Amino acid sequence: MKTAICYFSYHHGNTKKVAEAMASAGGVDLIDLRTRQTVQLDEYDCVGLASGIYGFGVHKAVVDFARQYLPAGKPVFFVCTFAGAKGNGTKALREIAVEKGCPVLGEFGCRGFNTFGPFKLFGGSGKGLPSEADLQRAKAFYEGLLQK
Numbered sequence: 001m002k003t004a005i006c007y008f009s010y011h012h013g014n015t016k017k018v019a020e021a022m023a024s025a026g027g028v029d030l031i032d033l034r035t036r037q038t039v040q041l042d043e044y045d046c047v048g049l050a051s052g053i054y055g056f057g058v059h060k061a062v063v064d065f066a067r068q069y070l071p072a073g074k075p076v077f078f079v080c081t082f083a084g085a086k087g088n089g090t091k092a093l094r095e096i097a098v099e100k101g102c103p104v105l106g107e108f109g110c111r112g113f114n115t116f117g118p119f120k121l122f123g124g125s126g127k128g129l130p131s132e133a134d135l136q137r138a139k140a141f142y143e144g145l146l147q148k
């Protein structure tokens, strides 16, 4: 299976680490949405959309990207990292998947280091996260998708 994981990760690179752990399973192209040039997702069997949670949701750039470039009917999965809880963070992506008839294969989330807002005063929350165990779970999640 050929997979593209399109990620947006700017705070501490937490989401990027998770995307890289998944990519270590093989057959994955990582696409950094902050630096990407043209993207052609048709050639992939499956697309992962990954983002930190910023203000209760994934970054707007990921939502805009999905709206514009996610091919109709393409199987997708979602990845997010967050400080506290992902809540309904991927709701906007789920809505786009429904609109485009893209089957949602699953969603992986874990906590990440955060120094946003008041947390900065205390040296941040979730120091050292995602942990090695989180990254192994991320890889196992992706390998599980390959079985589907």
Ligand SMILES: Cc1cc2nc3c(=O)[nH]c(=O)nc-3n(C[C@H](O)[C@H](O)[C@H](O)COP(=O)(O)O)c2cc1C
Residues within 6 Å of the ligand: 008, 009, 010, 011, 012, 013, 014, 015, 016, 051, 052, 053, 054, 055, 056, 057, 081, 082, 083, 084, 085, 086, 111, 112, 113, 114, 115, 116
């Ligand atoms: C501007 C901003 C807003 C954030 N809002 C939330 C939030 O609403 N809920 C939450 O759990 N974490 C929030 N966080 C923490 C990030 O989700 C967390 O640090 C994440 O792992 C960052 O991913 P990144 O390093 O890949 O950018 C926020 C961080 C920033 C910088």
